Amino acid sequence: MAKAKTAYVCNECGSDYSKWQGQCGDCNAWNSLQEIRLAPAGGHVSASTRVSAAKGYAGVASQLQDLSEVDVESMPRLNTGIGELDRVLGGGLVAGSAILIGGHPGAGKSTLLLQLMCSLAQTMPALYVTGEESLQQVALRAHRLELPTSNLKMLTETDVEAILATCAQLQPRLIVVDSIQVVQLADISSAPGSVSQVRESAAALIRYAKQSNAILLLVGHVTKDGSIAGPKVLEHMIDCSLQLEGDNDSRYRTLRSHKNRFGAVNELGVFAMMENGLKEVKNPSSIFLSRGDTSAAGSLVMVIWEGTRPLLVELQALVDDSQMNNPRRVAIGLDQNRLTMLLAVLHRHGGLHTGDQDVFVNVVGGVRVSETGADLAMLLAIVSSLRDRALDQNLVVFGEVGLSGEIRPVPSGQERIREAAKHGFTRAIVPIANVPKTSTSKAKNGARIDDIDNMEIIGVRTLQEALEAL
Ligand code: TYD
Numbered sequence: 001m002a003k004a005k006t007a008y009v010c011n012e013c014g015s016d017y018s019k020w021q022g023q024c025g026d027c028n029a030w031n032s033l034q035e036i037r038l039a040p041a042g043g044h045v046s047a048s049t050r051v052s053a054a055k056g057y058a059g060v061a062s063q064l065q066d067l068s069e070v071d072v073e074s075m076p077r078l079n080t081g082i083g084e085l086d087r088v089l090g091g092g093l094v095a096g097s098a099i100l101i102g103g104h105p106g107a108g109k110s111t112l113l114l115q116l117m118c119s120l121a122q123t124m125p126a127l128y129v130t131g132e133e134s135l136q137q138v139a140l141r142a143h144r145l146e147l148p149t150s151n152l153k154m155l156t157e158t159d160v161e162a163i164l165a166t167c168a169q170l171q172p173r174l175i176v177v178d179s180i181q182v183v184q185l186a187d188i189s190s191a192p193g194s195v196s197q198v199r200e201s202a203a204a205l206i207r208y209a210k211q212s213n214a215i216l217l218l219v220g221h222v223t224k225d226g227s228i229a230g231p232k233v234l235e236h237m238i239d240c241s242l243q244l245e246g247d248n249d250s251r252y253r254t255l256r257s258h259k260n261r262f263g264a265v266n267e268l269g270v271f272a273m274m275e276n277g278l279k280e281v282k283n284p285s286s287i288f289l290s291r292g293d294t295s296a297a298g299s300l301v302m303v304i305w306e307g308t309r310p311l312l313v314e315l316q317a318l319v320d321d322s323q324m325n326n327p328r329r330v331a332i333g334l335d336q337n338r339l340t341m342l343l344a345v346l347h348r349h350g351g352l353h354t355g356d357q358d359v360f361v362n363v364v365g366g367v368r369v370s371e372t373g374a375d376l377a378m379l380l381a382i383v384s385s386l387r388d389r390a391l392d393q394n395l396v397v398f399g400e401v402g403l404s405g406e407i408r409p410v411p412s413g414q415e416r417i418r419e420a421a422k423h424g425f426t427r428a429i430v431p432i433a434n435v436p437k438t439s440t441s442k443a444k445n446g447a448r449i450d451d452i453d454n455m456e457i458i459g460v461r462t463l464q465e466a467l468e469a470l
């Protein structure tokens with residue numbers, strides 16, 4: 001029998017070392033190296049499913065080919081039947097790909113995959129491997145959600161070799177492994193969920209998927225800081241990494257792609273967790289808006305850009321006399337540093353002092369906003385709360401704020417305004433460069449510009465102008 005080798009792998013970045021060292025040379029993390037025992041080449045996969053070591057992850061022997069000759073027609077997209085999931089995947093599932101679905105416990109990973117598998121199992125062989133829940137639990141849930149349960153093959157198994165043996169027999173087109181942290185290879189001595197187990201188990205499963213052209217969906221738990229528990233290496237091996245996010249208290253879940261070899265990243269899918277499972281939300285703008293009859297000071301609607309579509313979300317700010325030496329700046333769903341910077345801009349270029357005030361900003365509905373297009377809305381909401389004056393309910397705002405108090409344009413201004421018009425907003429404060437030039441846009445798409453024409457669009461160049469417009 002070949003001698004088992006050991007290697008040292010960084011938990012943070014996945015770099016390999018032959019010797020242990022205190023600090024990772026690549027990402028400079030301390031004490032992140034962990035010993036892993038490499039199984040002898042090909043040895044951990046049973047003979048029927050073994051891929052020769054020379055074939056690597058891709059599972060096919062390499063061969064010299066002209067890029068233009070590579071057959072792309074043979075990679076059709078498989079529609080999942082869940083529109084929001086297809087959107088995040090970049091148009092559907094691709095055969096022979098490995099997809100990781102991460103999320104906190106209770107996010108709804110198992111629910112989403114069960115719904116997906118039950119419906120797709122009607123048209124193709126599918127295997128659902130559950131290492132966490134018992135078959136009864138899964139069956140109960142499927143019955144409660146009134147899903148079609150015939151044709152979906154279930155397996156409660158945590159041994160990767162046994163899973164691969166079943167796959168070899170069943171030849172499924174779709175495989176779900178729930179979750180990668182509980183499966184293990186018998187040849188590797190460490191516990192399930194450890195670096196070596198996760199890495200080698202995932203490698204064996206992914207190799208099988210590539211070789212047999214099946215679609216592999218892996219469930220991964222995330223740690224408190226939001227990264228996939230276990231080694232980062234997992235993210236290098238898979239084709240697509242999705243994260244299901246959302247508070248357990250809130251009904252809404254967002255699905256985001258962090259890596260996608262077959263489509264754009266940062267596309268956002270929105271779901272609602274109902275009594276009968278996860279339901280897609282087709283018009284997400286409407287759920288994040290809670291427009292009551294009376295508007296409150298500090299509340300404002302902004303248009304953000306998520307992937308390929310605009311999204312209207314409500315932003316709230318609260319400015320209050322601070323009881324502390326160090327006034328608090330709290331940003332929920334927004335970048336804290338950005339808030340601090342904007343308050344400095346507000347003081348310097350807007351003449352409004354918040355040094356002795358606590359400032360809280362919150363994005364309603366648990367959405368996380370990472371784009372700079374939210375800057376202007378954040379500032380105006382803060383001003384509204386500071387002055388205790390409610391803003392016009394039919395007002396939307398977007399735009400980036402620069403350090404010298406200038407308002408900078410953001411991408412896709414016209415689509416944002418159009419989305420706001422669609423939802424009945426009648427006024428907008430936007431960067432001057434984002435104001436649609438009616439004559440040209442009319443020529444381009446005459447029919448759809450009408451709703452924008454009815455809107456009062458105020459273009460602003462500087463923070464001063466924006467404050468005056470208010
Ligand atoms: P689950 O899919 O088990 O989460 P994960 O696999 O990501 O850990 O879903 C968990 C939560 O969703 C659970 O706390 C209960 C809730 N839920 C509903 O509200 N409605 C439903 O129909 C289902 C199936 C779950």
Ligand code: MG
Nearest residue numbers: 109110132178
């Ligand atoms: Mg689960």
